Amino acid sequence: MNLQGKRVVIIGGSSGIGLATAKAAVSAGAKVIIAGRSVQKLKQAQVEIGGDVEISSLDLLHEDAVKMFFAAVGIIDYLVIPGSSVKTGAFRELETSDAQKSMDSKFWGAYLAAKYAxxxxxxxxxxxxxxxxxxxxxxxxxxxxxxAAVEALGRALALELAPVRVNVVSPGVVATPVYEGMSQEQREAFFQNTASKLPVKRIGIPEDIAATVLYLMNNGFTTGTVIGVDGGGLLI
Ligand SMILES: NC(=O)c1ccc[n+]([C@@H]2O[C@H](COP(=O)([O-])OP(=O)(O)OC[C@H]3O[C@@H](n4cnc5c(N)ncnc54)[C@H](OP(=O)(O)O)[C@@H]3O)[C@@H](O)[C@H]2O)c1
Structure with missing residues (x-):
């Protein structure tokens, strides 16, 4: 794939799926900006990625910051938004404020980035x-x-922001730092148990998802889709 001369912004590019996507985009010749909250994580990622990558501290929860970030960045070719942090828990036990913060991060964060880019x-x-x-x-x-809200937003924006294409990637279980909250023992058991049930008999790696993101960047006839990259997880 050739992304020579293309400008790519990856919000959440310092870890997991975003980091793998940044590496793949740089390898394909793109100029990449990765953004996230932790400057330390961004600097580590910059070293790991090597090549043409800039870093920028950004918290998607703050609309003014998102607006200023994109005003400073100017026109780009591709925007990728894996950045989010969410809390989970039993429905009656999870604090409502934590559920709302999760929505603010993963839904409203993506909404704001798409709005101002x-x-x-x-x-x-x-x-x-x-x-x-x-x-x-x-x-x-x-x-x-x-x-579900992100998927609906993607379809709506594919019409409203056209000719810019908008697509959604729906990952299954992918080994990334998002599972670092679990103990190593719990995590390994969860990964093994998930892998054993999946048709492909393994869980995902960030590169599986990065390859799909690059496909979506390159394929000019794909918009308004949700692409599952889940090892067959919807079939079991
Ligand atoms: N991994 C999976 O199994 C899986 C499964 C289904 C869906 N997904 C989805 O795939 C996407 C990427 O997941 P991942 O596993 O790669 O996650 P990850 O390894 O935890 O990476 C998340 C990235 O987002 C950044 N981030 C978090 N909150 C942010 C905020 N408010 N503003 C800006 N950046 C923020 C993080 O950096 P900072 O902490 O420094 O901000 C980090 O770079 C997420 O949307 C996730 O829900 C993942």
Whole structure:
């Protein structure tokens, strides 16, 4: 894939899926800006990525900051928004304020980034949902609702922001730092258990998702879609 001369902004590019996407985009020749809250994580990622990558501290929860960030960045070709932090928990036990903060981060964060980014007519936006939108699981109700909202937003923006293309990637379980809240033992058991049930007999790696994001950047005839990259997780 050739992204020579293209400008890519990845909000949440310092970790997991965003970091793998940044590496893939830089390898394809793009000029990449990664953004996130922690400057330390951004600096580490910058070293890990190497090549043509700039870093910028940004919290998607703050509308003014998002607006200023995109005004300073100017016109870009591609916007990728894996950045979010969410809290999960049993429906009656999760604090309502935590559920709302999760929505603020993953839904409203993506909404604000898409709203203020200035994207070239031939460019595109990639949003992130997750299989929980179609395959809910107890303890994750708010994430199911957020993912469904992101998917609906993606379809609506594919019309309203056209000719800019807007697509959503829906990952299954992917080994990223998002699971660092679990103990190593819990995490390994969860990954193994998930892998054993999936048709592909493994969980995802960030590069699986990054390859899909690059496909969506390059394919000028794909818009308004939700692409599942989940090892067949919706079939079981
Ligand atoms: N991994 C999975 O199994 C999985 C499954 C389904 C869906 N997904 C979705 O895929 C996307 C990427 O997930 P991941 O696993 O790669 O997550 P991750 O490793 O936790 O990375 C999240 C990234 O977002 C940044 N971020 C968090 N809150 C932010 C905010 N308010 N403003 C700006 N940046 C923020 C983080 O950096 P800072 O903390 O420094 O801000 C980090 O760079 C997410 O939307 C996630 O819900 C993942």
């Amino acid at each position: 200035q994207i070239h007519d031939q460019g595109s936006i990639v949003l992130f949902s997750g299989t929980l939108s179609h395959r809910p699981s107890p303890g994750y109700a708010v994430i199911s609702a957020i993912n």
